[in-house]
Amino acid sequence: MTESGLVLTRHHGAPDQTTLAGYERVGGYGALRRAVQIGPDEVAVQVKASGLRGRGGAAFPTATKWSFLPKETFPRYLCVNADESEPGCFKDRVLMEEYPHQFLEGVLIAAFALRVTHSFIYIRGEYRSQRELLERAVEEVYRAGYAGRDVLGSGWGCELIVHGGAGAYICGEETALLESLEGRRGQPRLKPPFPAVKGLYGQPTVVNNVETLSNLPFIVEQGGAAYAATGTEASPGTRLFCVSGHVEHPGTFEVPMGRTTFRDLVELAGGVWKGRKFKAMQPGGGSMQILGPEHLDTPLDFKAVADAGSSLGAGALVVMDESTCVVNVAMRLVDFYRHESCGKCVPCREGTYFESELMHRLEAGVATRSELADLSDVCANMDGRCFCPLGDTATWFVMSAYRRFPEEFEMHCGAGVCPVRYRQEVMV
Numbered sequence: 001m002t003e004s005g006l007v008l009t010r011h012h013g014a015p016d017q018t019t020l021a022g023y024e025r026v027g028g029y030g031a032l033r034r035a036v037q038i039g040p041d042e043v044a045v046q047v048k049a050s051g052l053r054g055r056g057g058a059a060f061p062t063a064t065k066w067s068f069l070p071k072e073t074f075p076r077y078l079c080v081n082a083d084e085s086e087p088g089c090f091k092d093r094v095l096m097e098e099y100p101h102q103f104l105e106g107v108l109i110a111a112f113a114l115r116v117t118h119s120f121i122y123i124r125g126e127y128r129s130q131r132e133l134l135e136r137a138v139e140e141v142y143r144a145g146y147a148g149r150d151v152l153g154s155g156w157g158c159e160l161i162v163h164g165g166a167g168a169y170i171c172g173e174e175t176a177l178l179e180s181l182e183g184r185r186g187q188p189r190l191k192p193p194f195p196a197v198k199g200l201y202g203q204p205t206v207v208n209n210v211e212t213l214s215n216l217p218f219i220v221e222q223g224g225a226a227y228a229a230t231g232t233e234a235s236p237g238t239r240l241f242c243v244s245g246h247v248e249h250p251g252t253f254e255v256p257m258g259r260t261t262f263r264d265l266v267e268l269a270g271g272v273w274k275g276r277k278f279k280a281m282q283p284g285g286g287s288m289q290i291l292g293p294e295h296l297d298t299p300l301d302f303k304a305v306a307d308a309g310s311s312l313g314a315g316a317l318v319v320m321d322e323s324t325c326v327v328n329v330a331m332r333l334v335d336f337y338r339h340e341s342c343g344k345c346v347p348c349r350e351g352t353y354f355e356s357e358l359m360h361r362l363e364a365g366v367a368t369r370s371e372l373a374d375l376s377d378v379c380a381n382m383d384g385r386c387f388c389p390l391g392d393t394a395t396w397f398v399m400s401a402y403r404r405f406p407e408e409f410e411m412h413c414g415a416g417v418c419p420v421r422y423r424q425e426v427m428v
Helices: 020-025 030-038 040-050 064-066 092-096 100-114 128-144 174-181 211-212 216-222 224-228 262-267 302-309 326-341 344-365 369-380 387-405 408-413 420-427
Strands: 079-080 119-125 159-164 205-210 238-245 251-256 278-280 316-321
Touching: 020 092, 020 100, 020 128, 030 040, 030 100, 030 216, 040 064, 040 100, 040 216, 040 224, 064 100, 064 205, 079 100, 079 174, 092 100, 092 128, 092 211, 092 238, 100 119, 100 128, 100 159, 100 205, 100 211, 100 216, 119 128, 119 174, 119 408, 128 159, 174 205, 211 216, 216 224, 238 262, 251 262, 262 316, 278 387, 326 344, 326 387, 326 408, 326 420, 344 369, 344 387, 344 408, 369 387, 369 408, 387 408, 408 420
Parallel strands: 079 119, 079 205, 119 159, 238 316
Antiparallel strands: 238 251, 278 316
16 A cells, blocks of 8 residues: 555656656556566456446446456457546546556556457547547557557557547447447447447447546555555545535545545535535536535445435535525536437437426426426436436436425425525625
């Protein structure tokens, strides 16, 4: 374990971390050398011992996901989900901007462990400068012999391909990502078969997140047990959290899982801004259920947050102060999901439309109480009935906000204006 207890940002402050030379000065690509020495099976053993879980939102155990690949089926592929589009989330962008070689070393270690010879990095279309930086880093990696043919004299080779998306949120869903990589419209596939059996080009494929793979150099260097010890038994390791919204100093913070609370994160970000009171938060990005002040001391633990009624999701904490109209927040989130729906299934395509129309009437203060009652019916006909999770998550924040702040939703009915915003204007 490092003295600082950090994993992903342990080299923060070291010069030139965006260059190969700078990364090598802090021991960069030493983990890849070690991986080649100990072999792919031992790398997988250490990843399992680490307890590493996916950092993209689903939190599925990484080693278990790898184990689903058919043993003797080749070729197989590794696809990296860098299509970071969750509202409030920007941690993967930080990793690619500040530590691109640490990320690429993690990609190569995973490819070696999985016996993959072609790895694809699918990066969000809006991340143009990040893509250019990553492509320059890939060129350096090839020149140094860490990618390409016969990596480090191991007899194993790996090609790295950086592929830009077209700006579609749906491509964060792993099968829609694969469809887009193959040149088709980004829409989710029917599962099963799952990507581990039939993924990219019909071959076994593992899809991992940027942050997930960025942990691998530490795990291989220090061992899985050392990584697990940075967190707790139930939630091993550290994690990057994006903290934004009504805080003094929004940013990305690496903290140990299970040993840190939401209150700690808010304080790391300078506390609630302008001396105002805390009202609510989204603990894992725009799609996660809302939590209130009574949950501030909940540890950043998968089970603890689930027991509180939400999820850590993509690791994006959005703080709302006492001036926030949760109806307005819910309306804007629903607009986002309506815009990003791929339109493949009726419950999502039509449901997000009706949900958005209703929320706009409600926020404007022209909806009736009977229309507000329809909101539950619309969401009930979406949640659990959509082709992929996008339609489901489009209902989670709205309904959790309605349950937590029913009086705020009800006071909008027939008010003629947004009463929360009107009250603030009158007070000013």
